Structures are given as structure tokens and as C-alpha cells.
Amino acid sequence: xxxxxxxxxxxxxLFDINxxxxxxAIQVVALTYILNSLFFKPVGNVVEKREKFVSNNIIExxxxxxxxxxxxxxLLTQLQSARTEAQRIVSEAENESDKLYxxxxxxxxNEANASKEKARLEIESQTTAARDQLSxxxxxxxxxxxxxxxxxx
Amino acid sequence: MFFNSLLTNFAALEVGxxxxxxxxxxxxxxxxxxxxxxxxxxxLVFISIGTKKMxxxxxxxxxxxxxxxxxxxxxxxxxxxxxxxxxxxxxxxTLFLFVFVSNWGGALIPWxxxxxxxxELGAPTADIxxxxxxxxxxxxxxxxxxLSNKGWRYFEYYVHPTPIMLPFKILEDFTKPLSxxxxxxxxxxxxxxxxxxxxxxxxxxxxxxxxFLGLFTSAIQALIFAxxxxxxxxxAVEEHH
Numbered sequence: 001x002x003x004x005x006x007x008x009x010x011x012x013x014l015f016d017i018n019x020x021x022x023x024x025a026i027q028v029v030a031l032t033y034i035l036n037s038l039f040f041k042p043v044g045n046v047v048e049k050r051e052k053f054v055s056n057n058i059i060e061x062x063x064x065x066x067x068x069x070x071x072x073x074x075l076l077t078q079l080q081s082a083r084t085e086a087q088r089i090v091s092e093a094e095n096e097s098d099k100l101y102x103x104x105x106x107x108x109x110n111e112a113n114a115s116k117e118k119a120r121l122e123i124e125s126q127t128t129a130a131r132d133q134l135s136x137x138x139x140x141x142x143x144x145x146x147x148x149x150x151x152x153x
Numbered sequence: 154m155f156f157n158s159l160l161t162n163f164a165a166l167e168v169g170x171x172x173x174x175x176x177x178x179x180x181x182x183x184x185x186x187x188x189x190x191x192x193x194x195x196x197l198v199f200i201s202i203g204t205k206k207m208x209x210x211x212x213x214x215x216x217x218x219x220x221x222x223x224x225x226x227x228x229x230x231x232x233x234x235x236x237x238x239x240x241x242x243x244x245x246x247t248l249f250l251f252v253f254v255s256n257w258g259g260a261l262i263p264w265x266x267x268x269x270x271x272x273e274l275g276a277p278t279a280d281i282x283x284x285x286x287x288x289x290x291x292x293x294x295x296x297x298x299x300l301s302n303k304g305w306r307y308f309e310y311y312v313h314p315t316p317i318m319l320p321f322k323i324l325e326d327f328t329k330p331l332s333x334x335x336x337x338x339x340x341x342x343x344x345x346x347x348x349x350x351x352x353x354x355x356x357x358x359x360x361x362x363x364x365f366l367g368l369f370t371s372a373i374q375a376l377i378f379a380x381x382x383x384x385x386x387x388x389a390v391e392e393h394h
Binding site: 013016020022024025027028029031032034036038039044046047049 | 204244280282285
């Protein structure tokens with residue numbers, strides 16, 4: 001048989017169409033059902049389940065992120081108010097302590113002044129007393145001297 | 154003298170020879186079924202192993218199968234459309250896998266080492282019966298898809314956008330299966346013949362690039378067949394406004 005016997009042969013040939021055709025079609029249809037139950041359905045289930053899982057996770061993560069942002073903003077305002085509050089308290093305490101200090105200082109000053117005054121008065125009185133005594137003694141002495149002088153004469 | 158020997162050599166390629174199986178009154182091309190059973194068996198074994206233990210965190214074969222699934226889904230979705238692609242994805246995927254496995258199996262496995270009493274083993278898609286069977290299934294599918302989705306309104310497609318299109322659209326129903334089957338048949342058979350002749354004339358090295366080209370063509374043909382089948386179905390279910 002030579003190469004020219006390709007076409008149109010009743011027996012053999014490239015275009016020999018026979019019952020192979022319908023049987024092959026049936027085989028392919030059967031293969032479609034087999035592959036559907038063996039490959040497309042199970043793999044599709046797994047892949048789609050995972051896709052759902054991933055998209056759910058993304059949505060959840062987005063929700064959580066927005067929640068976190070909200071909480072962050074909340075915390076920031078709280079922090080801000082706490083800071084101003086603290087500043088207020090600190091300045092108040094500073095004022096208070098300042099006042100107390102001043103009061104204590106004044107009190108101490110007054111006390112010191114009073115005791116100084118008292119001491120001065122005491123010193124003065126003692127000085128006058130001593131002076132009086134001295135002058136009295138001087139008088140006595142002068143009298144004594146005078147008496148003695150008179151008596152000698 | 155040279156031509157004579159060349160012709161005998163061509164004859165030795167055994168083009169158009171078949172291994173006939175006689176069952177009652179009908180005759181079958183046995184080599185087509187033998188190779189298709191071996192290749193489909195391998196495919197099914199491969200898939201069963203890969204899908205045996207499916208995990209949410211894919212490993213090994215499951216990865217490959219998921220990639221394949223994703224590839225087929227993308228193909229079906231882009232051609233058929235979001236609405237009905239799920240119904241047709243197994244069919245499109247089966248066409249793709251069948252043609253791809255047949256083409257590559259025919260090109261990669263050294264079938265010639267197995268001697269048959271008549272004919273020789275090869276890609277099942279290099280037999281006109283197989284490709285016509287596939288093409289007719291595609292034709293039935295797109296008719297069924299159109300009719301089941303749109304009912305009698307499917308035939309609006311024939312006069313869309315103008316009734317002038319009617320004869321062309323009717324002609325298309327014949328040219329679609331014809332071009333589908335002959336494109337696949339011609340490409341795969343030509344590839345087998347070219348490789349066969351080259352191996353016969355220059356048995357060393359020279360056929361290798363042609364073999365690689367053949368692998369490329371085989372993969373492309375599988376993709377083209379599946380894409381066109383999906384496109385025809387998509388065309389049939391598409392809503393005109």
C-alpha cells in the first residue's frame with residue numbers, strides 16, 4: 001500500500017468514519033460525568049470554601065481595623081483630657097503649695113518679729129533697770145562721799 | 154530509485170491504517186480506544202491520587218489540580234460569562250483535559266515500540282472520528298445551552314442584528330463543528346507525520362526541535378478547542394439587548 005492511498009478508501013484511510021465516532025462521543029460524555037464527580041466538584045468545593053474563608057477573613061480584619069482605629073481615636077481623646085486634667089491638678093497643687101509656703105513664711109516672720117520685739121523690750125527694760133540701779137548706786141556713793149567729807153571737817 | 158524508496162518509507166509510516174475491532178456488525182478503530190483508555194486511565198489515577206486527601210492548605214498534587222481547576226474556571230468564566238459558566242465548566246474542562254492528555258500522550262509516549270498487527274498507536278485526537286465526536290458534542294452543547302437558557306428566543310440570535318445574517322448564521326452551525334474537528338485533527342496528524350518522517354529520514358537530533366514544536370502545538374490546540382467550545386456556548390447564552 002502506498003502513500004497515495006490516504007483518502008477515500010472503503011477500508012482504512014484517514015477519513016474512515018465508523019462506529020468509533022458515536023462510541024467516542026459516549027466515552028467523552030461519560031468522562032465528563034466522571035471528571036465532574038471526581039475532579040471539578042471536590043476541587044471546586046475546596047477552592048470555593050477557601051475563597052469564602054479568605055474573603056470572610058478580609059472583611060473581619062477590615063472590621064477589626066476600623067474598630068481599632070475608633071478605639072485609638074477614643075484613647076487619644078481620653079489621653080488628651082487626662083493630660084489637661086493632670087496639668088490642671090499639678091498647677092492647682094503648685095498654687096496651693098505656694099500659698100501654704102507664703103502663709104508659713106509670713107507666720108514665721110511674724111513670730112520672729114514678735115520674739116525680736118519682745119527681746120528688744122526686755123533688753124531695754126533691763127538696760128533701764130541697770131541704769132537706774134547704777135544711778136542709784138552713784139547717788140549712794142556720792143552721798144557717802146559727801147557724808148564722809150562733811151564729817152571730816 | 155530515491156523516490157521509490159521515499160514512497161515505501163512513507164508507506165512504512167502506515168498512514169491511514171487502523172487496528173479494526175469487529176463487534177457484531179460494527180467496526181471500530183481499536184488503536185484509538187486503546188490509547189484513549191490508557192491515557193484517560195492515567196489521568197483518572199492522577200486525579201484520584203491528587204484529590205484523595207483534600208486539605209484547606211494545599212500540598213503537592215492538590216496544588217497542581219487546583220491550579221488546573223482555576224485555569225479551567227477562568228477559561229469558562231471569561232468565555233461563557235458569570236451567569237451560567239458553572240453549568241458548563243465540567244464539560245469545557247473535560248474537553249480541555251481530554252484533548253490535552255490525548256495530544257501530549259500521543260507526542261510523549263513512544264507508542265511505536267508497541268507493535269500492533271495493523272495500524273499503530275498514537276494520539277486519539279489524530280483520528281477523525283474522535284475530533285468529529287468532540288466537535289458534534291460541542292454543537293449539541295451550544296444548542297442545548299441556548300435553548301435551555303433562552304427557550305425559543307434563542308433563535309433571535311440568527312437574525313441578530315439584522316435578518317440579513319440568517320443564512321450566514323445557519324452556515325455557521327455547519328462550519329463550527331467542521332472547523333473545530335478539522336483544525337484539531339489536522340494539527341495533531343500533521344505533527345505526528347512530520348515527526349515520523351523526520352525520525353525516518355534523520356533519526357538523530359534534528360527531530361527534537363520539531364518534537365518540542367509539536368508539544369507546543371498540542372497544548373495550544375487543546376486550549377483553542379476548549380476556548381472555542383466555551384465561546385460558542387457563551388455566544389448561545391448571551392442576552393441581546
